Amino acid sequence: MTMTDYDDFAAAYAAENEKGLFNAHYARPAILGLAGDVAGRRLLDAGCGSGPLMVSMRDGGAEVAGFDVSAAMVDLARERLGDDAALRVHDLQEPLPYADGEFDDVICSLVLHYLEDWSGPLAELRRVLKPGGRLLVAVNHPTAYAVVYPDADYFKVTQYTEDYRFDGREVFLTFFHRPLSAMSASFTRAGFRISVLSEPPLSPDTPPELRPPGFEGEAFICFLFVVLEAV
Numbered sequence: 001m002t003m004t005d006y007d008d009f010a011a012a013y014a015a016e017n018e019k020g021l022f023n024a025h026y027a028r029p030a031i032l033g034l035a036g037d038v039a040g041r042r043l044l045d046a047g048c049g050s051g052p053l054m055v056s057m058r059d060g061g062a063e064v065a066g067f068d069v070s071a072a073m074v075d076l077a078r079e080r081l082g083d084d085a086a087l088r089v090h091d092l093q094e095p096l097p098y099a100d101g102e103f104d105d106v107i108c109s110l111v112l113h114y115l116e117d118w119s120g121p122l123a124e125l126r127r128v129l130k131p132g133g134r135l136l137v138a139v140n141h142p143t144a145y146a147v148v149y150p151d152a153d154y155f156k157v158t159q160y161t162e163d164y165r166f167d168g169r170e171v172f173l174t175f176f177h178r179p180l181s182a183m184s185a186s187f188t189r190a191g192f193r194i195s196v197l198s199e200p201p202l203s204p205d206t207p208p209e210l211r212p213p214g215f216e217g218e219a220f221i222c223f224l225f226v227v228l229e230a231v
Contacts, residue, residue, distance in 0.1 A: 021206065040062075195227050
């Protein structure tokens, strides 16, 4: 049930997201590309952070709602989206405060890897989606864990903590590794069908100074992106 508390470093994380490699030039453009045309669709951002994806989706013509477990992040999102934005503080590990089949699309980007148990959250995300609706997921790539921790048991769901720097501030994030087979089984049990499994390249606009040292290509192991269909 462990989940990193972003309240203490929300502003630093949001500032890093605006320009950093992993969000601004990788995760965010990848999710936007997978979402495609969202005009006229009702969309939920589950774990919205400071709201950059919500802004992009709203600009694309979607009707957007979002929530985050961090009150500080929701405050930043409200500053970005306006006082009338459909935002709330909520924990994905609790039942969602939305009606059955309320959304055409749900985005859950860089959230699930903080959770040990996916069964309840995925069941709730499926519940609030219309039949045939989409859940767009981004998670830590399981292969990255195997590379960084070669002596660990890849097939075991494992908690681990790593340190990062966000806008010059050192913070510690706690994740749960799970193998690809466990991810797939969780999606299927929750009532989803995998329609896209993506390992995208960096955005073409990535500045050279942000590219990983010794990096010569466009694709690298970082996050795994999945588009799921509610069945």
